[in-house]
Amino acid sequence: MNEQLQPLKKPVRTGKAGRSGTQDDIVYAHIFEAILEQRLAPGTKLSEEALGEIFGVSRTIIRRALSRLAHESVVLLRPNRGAVVASPTVEEARQVFFSRRMVERAITELAVEHATLDQLNELRQMVREERDSFSRGDRGAGIRLSGEFHLKLAEAAGNAPLVSFQRSLVSQTSLIIAQYESGNRSHCSYDEHMQLIDAIEARDAEQAVSLMMHHMDHIDSKLNLDEESASDDLHAVFSHLLKKPKVSAKG
Amino acid sequence: MNEQLQPLKKPVRTGKAGRSGTQDDIVYAHIFEAILEQRLAPGTKLSEEALGEIFGVSRTIIRRALSRLAHESVVLLRPNRGAVVASPTVEEARQVFFSRRMVERAITELAVEHATLDQLNELRQMVREERDSFSRGDRGAGIRLSGEFHLKLAEAAGNAPLVSFQRSLVSQTSLIIAQYESGNRSHCSYDEHMQLIDAIEARDAEQAVSLMMHHMDHIDSKLNLDEESASDDLHAVFSHLLKKPKVSAKG
DNA sequence: TTTGCATTCTTTGTACACAAAAGCATAATC
DNA sequence: GATTATGCTTTTGTGTACAAAGAATGCAAA
Numbered sequence: 001m002n003e004q005l006q007p008l009k010k011p012v013r014t015g016k017a018g019r020s021g022t023q024d025d026i027v028y029a030h031i032f033e034a035i036l037e038q039r040l041a042p043g044t045k046l047s048e049e050a051l052g053e054i055f056g057v058s059r060t061i062i063r064r065a066l067s068r069l070a071h072e073s074v075v076l077l078r079p080n081r082g083a084v085v086a087s088p089t090v091e092e093a094r095q096v097f098f099s100r101r102m103v104e105r106a107i108t109e110l111a112v113e114h115a116t117l118d119q120l121n122e123l124r125q126m127v128r129e130e131r132d133s134f135s136r137g138d139r140g141a142g143i144r145l146s147g148e149f150h151l152k153l154a155e156a157a158g159n160a161p162l163v164s165f166q167r168s169l170v171s172q173t174s175l176i177i178a179q180y181e182s183g184n185r186s187h188c189s190y191d192e193h194m195q196l197i198d199a200i201e202a203r204d205a206e207q208a209v210s211l212m213m214h215h216m217d218h219i220d221s222k223l224n225l226d227e228e229s230a231s232d233d234l235h236a237v238f239s240h241l242l243k244k245p246k247v248s249a250k251g
Numbered sequence: 252m253n254e255q256l257q258p259l260k261k262p263v264r265t266g267k268a269g270r271s272g273t274q275d276d277i278v279y280a281h282i283f284e285a286i287l288e289q290r291l292a293p294g295t296k297l298s299e300e301a302l303g304e305i306f307g308v309s310r311t312i313i314r315r316a317l318s319r320l321a322h323e324s325v326v327l328l329r330p331n332r333g334a335v336v337a338s339p340t341v342e343e344a345r346q347v348f349f350s351r352r353m354v355e356r357a358i359t360e361l362a363v364e365h366a367t368l369d370q371l372n373e374l375r376q377m378v379r380e381e382r383d384s385f386s387r388g389d390r391g392a393g394i395r396l397s398g399e400f401h402l403k404l405a406e407a408a409g410n411a412p413l414v415s416f417q418r419s420l421v422s423q424t425s426l427i428i429a430q431y432e433s434g435n436r437s438h439c440s441y442d443e444h445m446q447l448i449d450a451i452e453a454r455d456a457e458q459a460v461s462l463m464m465h466h467m468d469h470i471d472s473k474l475n476l477d478e479e480s481a482s483d484d485l486h487a488v489f490s491h492l493l494k495k496p497k498v499s500a501k502g
Numbered sequence: 503t504t505t506g507c508a509t510t511c512t513t514t515g516t517a518c519a520c521a522a523a524a525g526c527a528t529a530a531t532c
Numbered sequence: 533g534a535t536t537a538t539g540c541t542t543t544t545g546t547g548t549a550c551a552a553a554g555a556a557t558g559c560a561a562a
Contacts, residue, residue: 022330023546048514058547059514067315071322073412079273080514080553092411099412102357106350160343161324161350161423165416172412274516299544309517310544331523331544505562515552522545530537 027055027065035074035085036147036174037140042087046075072168074175086175093176093223100169101216103162104150108196108212110157112205119156120201124194126152131190146189147174153196173219180223189215278306279316286325286336287398287425288391293338297326323419325426337426344427344474351420352467354413355401359447359463361408363456370407371452377403378448382441397440398425404447424470431474443469 031051034040046066048059055062070077076086088096130145147170154166192215199208282302285291297317299310306313321328327337339347381396398421405417443466450459 049512060546060548063514064318067318068322071319073415081555082514095410096412098410099357099416102353106353159346159349161347161416161420164324164419165350165412168415169412298542300542311516311518314544332525333544503562506560508557508559510555510557512555513553515550517550518548520545520547522543524541524543526539526541528537528539530535532533532535 023057023061024064024068027051027057027061028068030055031065031069032074032171033140033144036144036178038178039140040085042085042175042179044085046083046085048082072171074171086172088172088176088179090180092172093180096169096172096176097216097220099165100173101213103154103166103169104212104216105209106159107154107157107162107166108200108208109205110159110162111153111200112203112208114158115153115156115200117201119152120197123149123152123156123197127190127193127197130193134190143174143177146193147171149193176223177219189219192218274308274312275315275319278302278308278312279319281306282316282320283325283422284391284395287395287429289429290391291336293336293426293430295336297334297336299333323422325422337423339423339427339430341431343423344431347420347423347427348467348471350416351424352464354405354417354420355463355467356460358405358408358410358413358417359451359459360456361410361413362404362451363454363459365409366404366407366451368452370403371448374400374403374407374448375445378441378444381444385441394425394428397444398422400444427474428470440466440470 031040031046040046048062048066051062052059066075066077066083069075070083073088074086075083077083126145126149130142130149133139133141133145150170151163151167154163157163192211196208196211196215199211282291282297291297299313299317302313303310317326317328317334320326321334324339325337326334328334377396377400381393381400384390384392384396401421402414402417405414408414443462447459447462447466450462
């Protein structure tokens with residue numbers, strides 16, 4: 001209980017905000033990152049007081065961060081019961097993927113029209129970082145960077161509502177991957193990301209969309225959503241009843 | 252300053268929540284309704300203290316409601332500067348409409364597959380209410396009910412992320428209509444809504460999507476986004492600089 | 503032993519007080 | 533007379549105390 005971070009150092013990268021972080025941005029980013037990197041398992045209870053102590057801020061800040069996360073369906077906010085890390089069911093996962101296909105298609109088409117060379121080079125840089133993460137075995141960072149790639153692509157498409165929706169979808173997708181990805185098949189999406197950028201730079205809409213749809217298929221096929229989801233499914237079904245306050249920060 | 256509602260009576264309809272309202276739901280719904288019905292003009296400053304006094308709750312509740320509205324891009328939350336009713340620019344309006352076309356197409360296709368007869372009858376009931384509002388000259392309620400129709404349709408489609416995105420888009424669309432609709436052409440969408448329900452009930456996907464797309468065209472064509480947006484545009488451009496604390500509750 | 507109830511304890515919900523930041527007006531100086 | 537600086541006011545940001553709602557535990561009765 002008495003382990004506490006020195007008051008809010010690491011700004012993390014909150015996406016793009018120039019002012020890299022008011023306090024709640026920082027808390028938000030930390031919790032989100034912890035969820036993505038599976039240091040916080042689905043179903044884990046997120047006590048306001050405990051988090052406040054850990055981050056050295058009051059419950060007010062924590063509450064705002066949790067509220068944002070809840071709006072993106074990454075945590076579940078139960079009235080009078082507090083927040084838990086969301087445990088998407090198989091059906092919810094399917095719905096997220098359906099929406100993502102729709103959005104990614106639109107984003108790709110818009111990006112072919114609007115993405116600047118600067119933006120495409122930024123995207124390439126992100127893919128390199130993603131590849132480095134996987135090659136040094138940091139799966140959590142890899143998943144996070146892969147998500148940030150798709151978010152950056154949405155920004156390059158230049159449609160604000162789509163960006164906002166995509167942010168929510170990417171967050172949920174990351175959670176789903178963390179929960180359902182079948183073990184050892186490494187999540188090596190960086191190659192497909194690179195090809196996608198090339199097709200966009202060539203302004204080849206048909207090819208770009210085709211690559212994106214295949215990319216979605218590949219992500220999909222790595223998950224246990226369809227067949228063997230029996231045991232995992234059972235776990236997912238009951239995980240919101242079970243309370244396992246496994247705050248797996250190093251003991 | 253000393254006019255105050257008796258502490259939070261009218262629950263409004265917050266959408267579908269069984270427990271029809273914690274305090275912030277009620278405040279949220281009231282402010283949202285006021286914006287939709289143009290009792291709060293774009294650019295209007297939303298002071299936390301004033302609203303708290305009006306609704307008889309503390310700033311904490313107001314702040315949460317404003318935060319939700321900001322997440323839906325209905326109000327703009329400027330750090331240390333407070334909240335104002337959003338003033339979507341022409342470009343932002345175009346982006347919202349682009350996203351809406353995409354989402355409405357998907358929703359229509361899903362609704363053809365999944366909507367139950369009960370849901371379709373509920374939708375018909377909503378359209379009747381919408382028609383009644385317009386026929387008794389209540390344009391604000393009409394716009395709101397029209398938006399709620401599209402939201403209900405999204406729920407009938409059975410995809411949670413789409414519902415959430417649609418909620419945000421509908422809110423923004425209502426704001427855009429309030430800001431840009433060219434005067435006297437009454438917003439009589441209820442007829443198209445009825446035809447749409449019929450096509451969905453007939454499970455005629457092609458027809459339903461076609462109707463929906465034409466419906467979008469019609470909404471679009473009633474707005475001043477394309478040509479004559481000069482003066483209105485100027486107003487929109489500067490409304491975030493000007494401060495006009497026109498809290499148009501009856502003085 | 504098990505089940506139902508009551509009490510206690512933990513955790514969230516709300517209000518309020520204080521601190522800090524931004525805006526405004528006044529005044530002084532160039 | 534215009535412009536800038538400074539302090540004054542208003543409004544938001546944050547922390548904290550208190551209230552209320554759930555959950556857990558223990559005791560009693562069947």
